[in-house]
Amino acid sequence: MIKYNGKSIPKEFETMKPCKIIPYISSTIWGGRRLIEEYGVQTDKENAAEAWVLSCHPNGCSVISGGEYDGKTLRSVCEAEPSVCGTRAARFKEFPILIKFIDARDNLSIQVHPDEAYARCVENGAGKTECWYILDCDEDAELALGFKKKIDRETFRRSIQDNTLMDYVQKVKVHKGDFFFIEAGTLHAICKGVLLAEVQQNSDTTYRVYDYDRRGADGKPRQLHVDKAVDVTDTVPYKPTVPSEEDKARFHTAQRELLTCCDLFSVCHVDCADTYAQTSGAESFVSLLVLSGEGTFTCGDTSFSLRKGESVFVPSGAGAFTVDGKIELLETRI
Numbered sequence: 001m002i003k004y005n006g007k008s009i010p011k012e013f014e015t016m017k018p019c020k021i022i023p024y025i026s027s028t029i030w031g032g033r034r035l036i037e038e039y040g041v042q043t044d045k046e047n048a049a050e051a052w053v054l055s056c057h058p059n060g061c062s063v064i065s066g067g068e069y070d071g072k073t074l075r076s077v078c079e080a081e082p083s084v085c086g087t088r089a090a091r092f093k094e095f096p097i098l099i100k101f102i103d104a105r106d107n108l109s110i111q112v113h114p115d116e117a118y119a120r121c122v123e124n125g126a127g128k129t130e131c132w133y134i135l136d137c138d139e140d141a142e143l144a145l146g147f148k149k150k151i152d153r154e155t156f157r158r159s160i161q162d163n164t165l166m167d168y169v170q171k172v173k174v175h176k177g178d179f180f181f182i183e184a185g186t187l188h189a190i191c192k193g194v195l196l197a198e199v200q201q202n203s204d205t206t207y208r209v210y211d212y213d214r215r216g217a218d219g220k221p222r223q224l225h226v227d228k229a230v231d232v233t234d235t236v237p238y239k240p241t242v243p244s245e246e247d248k249a250r251f252h253t254a255q256r257e258l259l260t261c262c263d264l265f266s267v268c269h270v271d272c273a274d275t276y277a278q279t280s281g282a283e284s285f286v287s288l289l290v291l292s293g294e295g296t297f298t299c300g301d302t303s304f305s306l307r308k309g310e311s312v313f314v315p316s317g318a319g320a321f322t323v324d325g326k327i328e329l330l331e332t333r334i
Contacts, residue, residue, distance in 0.1 A: 016069070016077065016081060016084050016315045017067060017068070017299070017300075017302045017315070017318070018280075018297065018299045018302050018312060018313065018314040018315065018318055018321065019064050019065065019066060019067050019069065019312070019313055020064075020065040020066055020304065020310055020311065020312055020313075021053060021054060021062045021063070021064060021065065021074060021311040021312070021313050022062060022063040022064075022065045023041065023051040023052050023053040023055070023062055023101075023311065024051075024052040024055055024060030024061060024062060024063075025041060025043040025045055025048050025050070025051055025052075026048075026049050026050040026051075026052065026060060027043070027045035027046050027047050027048065027049055028047070028049040028050070029106070029214065029216070029217075030049060030104055030105060030106040030107060030108055030192075031047040031048060031049020031050070031103055031104070031105060032047055032048075032049070032103040032104070032105030032195075033047050033048065033103070033105075034048075034103045034136075034195055035048040035051050035101050035103050035195075035309070036048050038308075038309075039051070039101065039308055039309030040307065040308065040309040040310070041101070041309060047103075047105070048103060049102065049103060049104075049105075050100050050101065050102050050103075051100060051101040051309075052098060052099070052100050053099050053100060053101060053289055053311035054074070054097070054098065054099040054287050054289075054311055054313065054332075055074070055075075055098050055099070055100075055202075056073075056074055056075035056078055056079075056094070056095035056098075056202065057075075057095075057098055057202055057203075057204060058075075059204050061073040061074060061075045062074045062311070064077065064313075066304070067302075074095075074313065075095065078095050083316065083317070084285060084315035084316060085284075085285050085315075085316060085334075086281075086282060086283050086284035086285055086316030086317075086334065087282055087283050087284075087316070088283050088284050088334045089284070089285075089334060094126070094202055095202055096201065096202055096264065096265070096334050097199060097200065097201060097202055097264070097265050097287075097332065097334060098199075098200050098201070098202045098203070099197070099198065099199050099200075099287055099289060099311070099330075099332060100197070100198045100200070101135075101195075101196075101197055101198075101309070102190060102194075102195070102196050102197075102198055103195050104190045104191065104192055104193065104194045104195070105192060105193075106192045107189065107190075107191050107192050107212060108189045108190045108191070109189060109208045109209075109210060109211040109212075109222070110144055110165065110166075110169060110187065110188075110189045110208070110209050110210035110211070111187075111188065111189060111206050111207060111208050111209060111229075112185065112186065112187050112188070112206075112207050112209065112229050112232055112233045113127065113128035113129075113130070113184050113185075113203070113205060113206060113207070113232075114127050114128070114184060114185070114205060114207070114228070114231075114232045115127040115129075115184040115185055115232065116184070118231065118232050119203065119205055122228070123205050125203055125205055126201050126202055126203040126205070127184045127201060127203060127205075128184055128200055128201045128203040128205055128206075129181075129182065129183050129184045129200065129201055129262070129264055130182045130198055130199065130200035130201070131179065131180060131181045131182060131198070131199050131200070131259065131260050131267060132179065132180045132182065132190070132196045132197070132198050133177075133178075133179050133196060133197045133198075133259065133267075133269065133291075133330060134174050134175065134176055134177060134178040134179070134180075134194065134195075134196050135176065135195045135196055135197060135291060136176050136195045137174050137175065137176060137193055137194045137195065138192075138193030138194075140173075140193070141173070141174050141191060141192070141193040141194050142171045142172060142173055142174060142191045143171070143172045143174055143180065143188065143189065143190060143191055143194070144169050144170070144171055144172075144187070144188055144189035144191060145170055145171075145172050145180070145182075145186065145187075145188050145238035146169075146170050146186055146187055146188070146234075146236060146237050146238030147168050147169060147170055147187065147235055147236060147237055147238075148168060148169070148170045148237065149168075149237060150235060150236045150237065151168055151235045152235065153230050153233075153235060155168075155235075156168075156230060156233060156235050157226065157230050160209050160210065160224070160226050160229075161226070165209065165210050166210065169187065170237060170238055171191075172238070172240075174194060179241075179259045179260070179269075180240065180241075181240075181241050181260050181262075183234075184201075184232070185232050185233060185234040186233075186234060186238060187209070187233050187234075187235075188238075197289060197291065197330050199265055199267050199330075199332050201264055206225075207225035207228045207229040207232065208222065208223065208224050208225055208229075209224060209225070209226060209229045209233075210224070211224070241260065252274070252275050252276070252277060253272065253273045253274035253275050253276075254270055254271065254272035254273065254274075254275065254276035254323075255270070255271045256268050256269070256270045256271075256276075256331070257269045257270075257271075264334070265332055265333065265334050266332070266333050266334075267330065267331070267332050268330075268331045268332075269328075269329075269330060269331075270323075270328065270329040270330075270331055271328055272293075272295070272323055272325065272326065272327050272328070272329065273326055274324065274325075274326070275322055275323070275324050276322065276323045276324075276327075276329070277320065277321075277322045278320075278321060278322075278331070279319060279320050279321070280299075280314045280315065280316060280317065280318040280319060280321060281316065281317065282316055282317050283316065283333075284316055284333040284334045285313060285314060285315055285316045285333070285334070286313075286314040286318075286321075286331060286332070286333055287311065287312070287313060287314075287330075287331070287332040287333075288306075288311070288312040288314065288323070288329050288330075288331055289310075289311050289312075289329065289330040289331075289332070290306050290307060290308050290309060290310045290311070290312075290327060290328070290329060291308070291328040291329060291330055292308050292327070292328040293307075293308065293325060293326045293327035293328055294306060294307045294308065294325055294326075294327060295323050295324050295325020295326070295327040296323070296324045296325060297312055297321065297322075297323055298321060298322050298323075298324070299314065299318050299319065299320070299321035299322075300318070300319065306323065306325070306327060
């Protein structure tokens with residue numbers, strides 16, 4: 001038995017290999033069926049609003065598919081052998097990120113997430129900064145992002161109470177391939193007709209401020225969280241971040257574009273025409289999410305096919321790996 005950061009590691013986890021991940025599926029009143037019909041997501045639920053394709057969150061854990069850990073939750077493996085997450089993960093109390101597909105058949109509620117300090121103090125949990133990559137959308141699809149102009153907190157509170165909030169909220173038209181970084185404290189909502197991939201902090205804390213007067217499964221209006229939302233919302237216009245040409249790099253027959261790099265995670269879009277070669281070093285695991293196409297993943301003596309909608313977890317320190325095929329990926333590290 002070896003040790004990592006002073007913790008004994010069971011022998012069965014000493015040499016974890018890259019693996020595919022089965023997502024946890026969330027069904028909601030606003031969710032659609034595109035993930036089931038187009039992305040191969042399997043569920044007996046009414047819809048697949050969200051597929052948590054890389055999750056160690058207790059509200060919905062991803063499960064390893066195939067190999068020596070088949071059927072185990074990713075959470076159980078990462079807790080038993082934290083070195084698979086990489087040295088950068090040591091500063092986090094829990095597995096640091098959660099990655100999802102989201103299919104919005106209808107509007108999501110207007111909401112906001114707290115930052116780390118507020119969440120630890122009030123919720124005894126993590127804050128939630130996130131980012132979105134638009135996979136597809138209706139021609140007239142929008143997002144709600146921030147405010148049309150800066151307002152004070154009392155105006156914000158009053159607009160929620162008198163049902164005029166949408167007069168102040170900024171709507172942004174979206175197109176396939178757009179990217180948005182949503183820092184904690186940003187008022188936001190995914191609107192109907194949007195299909196996206198989301199990388200976020202490992203948190204499920206959401207403060208709902210407007211929900212179109214919809215009813216939950218119990219027939220009652222869904223709960224709003226006005227006081228907490230007023231506490232944490234940055235009541236200013238949203239400022240988009242636009243990747244520059246310097247953020248693009250060529251890797252043989254693949255182009256990789258850095259979408260964001262913050263102290264929580266880095267996310268790249270990879271467009272591979274034939275072969276994409278990369279490395280999983282000691283500092284972080286690598287998540288590969290297949291956005292379109294198909295191919296083959298190879299790392300040492302591990303090899304398996306890939307298709308649209310599948311998620312791969314590459315443990316830290318796994319070394320060189322390749323993806324072969326005409327395939328589009330979202331690559332995430334911490």
